[in-house]
Amino acid sequence: MLYTKHVELTDTTETTMFTVPTGFHAIIYYIFIANHGGSTNTASLHYINGSDRVDIFDDSNIAGGAKETLSNGSGPLFVLHEGEAVKAQAGSAGDMEFVVTFDLIPSPNTLVNFA
Secondary structure (H helix, E strand, O other): OEEEEEEEEOOOOOEEEEEOOOOEEEEEEEEEEEEOOOOOEEEEEEEEEOOEEEEEEEEEEEOOOOEEEEEEOOEOOEEEEOOOEEEEEEOOOOOEEEEEEEEEEEOOOOOOOOO
């Protein structure tokens, strides 16, 4: 089933948007970031698994009133596994909006020691 998770940030606190629940995978299809403030701000969006981190947006400059999107038509962008979390952060206080659309699917059965 498709879900859209949304957060609005007005400060620089790193905020968890969602964590993939046990027994599921999340397939991210679309990312939208908007700067509703009047000044340029930076946006960071990443996912983590323990100490591993993948920066999707890494302090990307977004002008006041502008937006950034990331999509692959109707195809997937990223596949996250149980326990992995998507986090968002603004570089300075303002009015930043982060939106992620993803499909949450049950994890398939896997072979023992299959990597």
